[in-house]
Structures are given as structure tokens and as C-alpha cells.
Amino acid sequence: MPAFLNDRFVENDEAVLHVSDLSIQRGYAIFDFCRTINGIPLFLHDHLERFYASASAMHLPLKKNPEELSFIIHELIKRTAVSEAGIRIMLTGGNSTDSYHPAEPNLVITCNPVQTAIQSDFEKGYSIITHEYQRELPLVKTINYTMAVWLQPMLKNKEADDFLYYNKESVTEFPRCNAFIVTRDQKLVTPAHNILKGITRKHILLLARDMMTVEERNILIDELSTAHEIFLTATTKKIIPVIKMNNKIIGDGRPGVVTRKLYQKFLELENSLTHLVSL
Amino acid sequence: MPAFLNDRFVENDEAVLHVSDLSIQRGYAIFDFCRTINGIPLFLHDHLERFYASASAMHLPLKKNPEELSFIIHELIKRTAVSEAGIRIMLTGGNSTDSYHPAEPNLVITCNPVQTAIQSDFEKGYSIITHEYQRELPLVKTINYTMAVWLQPMLKNKEADDFLYYNKESVTEFPRCNAFIVTRDQKLVTPAHNILKGITRKHILLLARDMMTVEERNILIDELSTAHEIFLTATTKKIIPVIKMNNKIIGDGRPGVVTRKLYQKFLELENSLTHLVSL
Numbered sequence: 001m002p003a004f005l006n007d008r009f010v011e012n013d014e015a016v017l018h019v020s021d022l023s024i025q026r027g028y029a030i031f032d033f034c035r036t037i038n039g040i041p042l043f044l045h046d047h048l049e050r051f052y053a054s055a056s057a058m059h060l061p062l063k064k065n066p067e068e069l070s071f072i073i074h075e076l077i078k079r080t081a082v083s084e085a086g087i088r089i090m091l092t093g094g095n096s097t098d099s100y101h102p103a104e105p106n107l108v109i110t111c112n113p114v115q116t117a118i119q120s121d122f123e124k125g126y127s128i129i130t131h132e133y134q135r136e137l138p139l140v141k142t143i144n145y146t147m148a149v150w151l152q153p154m155l156k157n158k159e160a161d162d163f164l165y166y167n168k169e170s171v172t173e174f175p176r177c178n179a180f181i182v183t184r185d186q187k188l189v190t191p192a193h194n195i196l197k198g199i200t201r202k203h204i205l206l207l208a209r210d211m212m213t214v215e216e217r218n219i220l221i222d223e224l225s226t227a228h229e230i231f232l233t234a235t236t237k238k239i240i241p242v243i244k245m246n247n248k249i250i251g252d253g254r255p256g257v258v259t260r261k262l263y264q265k266f267l268e269l270e271n272s273l274t275h276l277v278s279l
Numbered sequence: 280m281p282a283f284l285n286d287r288f289v290e291n292d293e294a295v296l297h298v299s300d301l302s303i304q305r306g307y308a309i310f311d312f313c314r315t316i317n318g319i320p321l322f323l324h325d326h327l328e329r330f331y332a333s334a335s336a337m338h339l340p341l342k343k344n345p346e347e348l349s350f351i352i353h354e355l356i357k358r359t360a361v362s363e364a365g366i367r368i369m370l371t372g373g374n375s376t377d378s379y380h381p382a383e384p385n386l387v388i389t390c391n392p393v394q395t396a397i398q399s400d401f402e403k404g405y406s407i408i409t410h411e412y413q414r415e416l417p418l419v420k421t422i423n424y425t426m427a428v429w430l431q432p433m434l435k436n437k438e439a440d441d442f443l444y445y446n447k448e449s450v451t452e453f454p455r456c457n458a459f460i461v462t463r464d465q466k467l468v469t470p471a472h473n474i475l476k477g478i479t480r481k482h483i484l485l486l487a488r489d490m491m492t493v494e495e496r497n498i499l500i501d502e503l504s505t506a507h508e509i510f511l512t513a514t515t516k517k518i519i520p521v522i523k524m525n526n527k528i529i530g531d532g533r534p535g536v537v538t539r540k541l542y543q544k545f546l547e548l549e550n551s552l553t554h555l556v557s558l
Binding site: 013015018020021022023024025026028029059100137142143144149150176 | 300337338372424431
């Protein structure tokens, strides 16, 4: 699969960074990730907007403007010729001379086949475990997933699908997904603070506003056990119902009514944005 | 400068990692850093011991044993032919197929000229700022310095030399250095928990035990303002007195008596380990 490195398209094996790059030296880099359907990058505008916000927050200057990046991404999709792909846009701290202070950033864009969640993943749902942890600089999509990767063997031992982080008494997010609950009084609630604001999260909130009361606010960990439904959202996972938490069944152990309705509406949105209408 | 990559010596520009490496994808890697004097790597045994402990803590298997690494490092020093060099030994999460789970780790060893603190740096001392932050997995030397690098512009604005981290009410460490205080009753105290245990710290503690009472324990942030002396230790900085904290002078604003004595003893130790005795 070809890639884009700083100012040119390269073959996959040429997509390398010198070990002096600050991503390798100090884990200092940001990224964003979107996927294509029929070669069309879904919510690209949103992803680019967040990518520029992350770059700015981390004091990483980006020479190319969003139109240029968009052009490169479309060209990369064309050259890759994969209908469903994951596009990863990265900006690193650059080849640092003292392995501590950022230099001219390196821009890397890759495009690889991606496996997204399908209907059977939705029906199966997730078994999750709560874990106390707060991501550093949570509003920024940095590459720091040290804790998430480190925890993976524990996940396997506990036969669970993912961790749900909480900070003191408040639910925040999954390592790579946002959390939602449907309360007993049929409100859709999602954490407002100390999280990365996901692009799928954004569109689910927009879709849900036509259906029900929606709240972005603090969610106490205790509220989870009384929730009617819990689900997560992410670019490759779309919507996945949580059917078990800390080995306790949520609702009736099957995807809830609201979760299923939002899932259907999301698939319709996806479809409308990435399929040409046949007249 | 040549480098070592997995199983062979390479030229500097060949010391590259594919962008699928988990250090670049998720900031997942560990490292250690030692320096040479007259071509002799100082405290190499200690650094290798910590390197293997970090690798093990992060579930990163290392195929080479310490003797093999030591041989490679000595060979690299010979090929680099620099009398004072910094040796960086890195082990990454490897070229991950799903950009999330570790693969076969990549081993990278570099050897570059390094600037260490000299007498005038010691005399000048450091002006520091306290900052609330706790490193994740503090006992492990991961590459996660996101916060430290991110804070650098603030350091420049405040015209300070470094941040001293504290967690709730307790002092922990500097981003790359350990902290020590000399109390009013002439005890040497250094934080015991939630820190990376530095190699220079270890040797300062050994040297100090012949001189005075030494305690590894929790230090409350309030204790700093009444301390007679404060100093920091690190591989390239050796010992640097803190002469100002949050714009308040420490002691009489000059290197303290204990700090100076330990500095001299440390230089003597360094000298004895890295200079052949001329008979």
C-alpha cells in the first residue's frame, strides 16, 4: 500500500521515520483516523478539523492546509484502490536534534484495508471492565496509548472486550471509543469532560436529537449499573452495545431498543454519504 | 554516527523504523540512556538492569541477553570513536499489524556526542517551577514524555530551567531527573514512590550514606520551602543545585554545602570508574 511522507507519495516499505523523530524518542505526535466506504472518506471534514486542532494544541506547525491534505488523501485512496480502507494521518515532533525539543514535524499518511464492525458484532455486543485511569491531555488525539496497550493482556485474562475508563467517580471513555448510556427515563447521556470528542459520537448525538432528550454531562460510575442501555461508538466499531459490565448483565443482555434504532439510523447516514443514488 | 538496529550495525541514516512500529502508532516503547567517559559506559550494568526490567514490565520480549547487549554497546562506542557519548537503548512495540497490539519488538541502539553539565552549570544552579502531574507507570522508563515536551514553551515563558512534578501533596520527580532535599536537621531525603529510580540517584544515595542520615520517603510539597538545600540528579546533569523555586530563593541562592560535597564525591567516583590509574 502506498503512503504519503512529508511531500511525496512513497511505497509502503519507504514509509519510515528516522529514530531521532520525537514520536520514537518521546512519544510526541498526534494523529487522526478515518475510514472509506466505496473509496469515499467518511466525515473527512470532521477528522481534518480535529487533526488541525490536535496539531495546534501540541504546538506542531502544519505547513499544508486542509484542502491540500484532503487532496492528498483522495489521491492516496485512488492509488490504494481498496474500497474499505483506514486512513491514518500523523504529525510527529520531527527529527529532534536533542531528542527532547520538537523540530520540523514529519507528516505521514497511510491507507490500509480496514475491518469494520458488522451486524453480527453489533448483535454479539461487548463485555467490558471498568478501570480507573485518566488520559493525559484528553481533548487531544495524541499517540499516547501506553496504558491501553499495556492493559491488553489483562483484558484477555478477564475474557472482556474493552476497558471503560473512569476518573475518580466519573465515567470518561474507552481507550478508543466514546461511551453512551440510555437512562431509565429514556434520556441519552454521554460524558462531557475529560474525553476525546469522537466523530462518530458527534454524529450519533445529531441523529439522537430527533429521537429523544440528549445530555452531555458528567456520568457517575454508579449510574452505569442502573442504566437501561450502554453502548460505545468509534470509527471502525460504529455502534456496539455493551451487554455485560464487570461480569454483570446490562438490561436483558441483548442490544437495547434505542441502541438498535441509533445503529440503523447511523448505517443509513453512512449509506447516504457514501453511495451514489442510482436513478 | 553508526547505530545498531535489531541484528546489525547500520549507518545513521539507515536507523529508521517503519511507521507501523508501535512507538510511532501508540507511543509504546521503552528505553534507557547512559553516557561514556573516555569511551567507557558509566554504570552500564545498572542501566542494562533497568532496561530489562522496563522491557519485562511492558511485556516486551528481548531476545538478546545483557552480555550480548553490552558487547554491542562497546562495539558501537568503538565504531563511533567519540570520547563523551550518550548511548540510547530502545525497545519498541514492533511493527504491529493492527496498530494496537505489540509485535516482535524492534531494538535500536544509538551513540551520539552528548553535552553533560560542567562545573559552571553546577555553580549557576537551576530555577524550577512546581507542576502537578503524575507520570503513568512511573517505575518504567517508557518513552511517554508527552507532558514534559508539551510544557516546554511554558518553561521558556517563565524563564525557568525545569518543572518539579508533584502528585496531590507529594513531590515526585523532574521530567528527566530525581529530586533530593537536605532538611534543617541535616538529613538527605529523596522521594520513594511514584518515581523512576534514577541510576545517578542510586549512586548519590550510596555516596551520601557515609556522610549523613539518608531517607527514602514521601516528601510533602510544603517541606520544600523549609529545606536547606534542594538538588536534582540525572545522567547528563550529574548534580545540579536548585537555587530558586517558584521564584523564591532556596537557602542563600548558591549551591549548598551538602550538595557541593556530594557533587565532588560523585565526580571522584566517575573519575575512578572511567580513568586508568597512571602508575
